[in-house]
Amino acid sequence: VRQSKAEPVIILTKADLTDDYLPYILEISRVAEGVETHIVSAKTGFGLDKLSKYLVKGNTLVFLGSSGVGKSSLVNAVTGQNLSVVSDVKGTTTDPVKKAMELLPIGPVVIIDTPGFDDEGGLGELRVKKTKEVLSKADIAVLVTEDSSDFAPAEKELLSFFDERK
Numbered sequence: 001v002r003q004s005k006a007e008p009v010i011i012l013t014k015a016d017l018t019d020d021y022l023p024y025i026l027e028i029s030r031v032a033e034g035v036e037t038h039i040v041s042a043k044t045g046f047g048l049d050k051l052s053k054y055l056v057k058g059n060t061l062v063f064l065g066s067s068g069v070g071k072s073s074l075v076n077a078v079t080g081q082n083l084s085v086v087s088d089v090k091g092t093t094t095d096p097v098k099k100a101m102e103l104l105p106i107g108p109v110v111i112i113d114t115p116g117f118d119d120e121g122g123l124g125e126l127r128v129k130k131t132k133e134v135l136s137k138a139d140i141a142v143l144v145t146e147d148s149s150d151f152a153p154a155e156k157e158l159l160s161f162f163d164e165r166k
Contacts, residue, residue, distance in 0.1 A: 006062065006141035008035045009054060013070040014146045015041040031151065032159050042070055042077035051078055054140045057107035062135050065144035066152045067116025072097075074144055075113040079103075084113045094127060096134045112138070118154035 010032060012024050021039050028037045040047035054061060055078070063071045072084035075097075083099045097113040112134050115127040135141060143158050145151070151159065 006135065006138035008032070009140055009142050010035055010037040011051075011074065011142055011144045012037065012039045012146070013042060013074055013144050015039045015046050016044045017146075028145075040074065040077075042073035045077065048077055054142070055103055055106055055109055056139075057109070059139040060110040060112065060137055061140045061142055062112045062114060062138035063142045063144055064114055064117055064131065064135065064158055066118040066154050069116075069144050069146045071144045072113050075111055079111055083111065096130055098134070116154070117158060118152055 010028055012021065012028065015021065018024075025037060025039070028035075038047055038050045040051070042048075063075055065071050072086045075084050076082050076086060079099070079101065081099075081101075084097050094115055096115070098110065099112075100108065100110045102108050114131040114134060117128060117131060119125075119127045141158075143155065145155055
């Protein structure tokens, strides 16, 4: 993870589930000072317009985070396509899903959806290794989280990477 040259961004997803974002934003600001943070809902479309600034011609965006936080739903919402399979079952994405696409009027971009960074066991370790490999190709590393009040250990690892990028 630490070899990546990616610009870090934090997305607090599932904004449709709360009306009070302030505690989450304050915690993210405390833990990842200086990292841009956005609140979005893939379900309602709230805040998605803020992500357009990262969709720059030639950029590769990698979406990272724990299982079940909404990475795949967010990827589908940002692209306006059903690139990734979405379900209520945590761990649905088992391999990085890479899509090179032409977004008009922007131009070519690459979007990569990844398995949960908290995947465990022998197979889980392989999935996390693949995620780290694709992260090394990222221009923008998008940490997707749903509750910053108690970051998972995998999210803390990613946040420490973001902290090193400051």
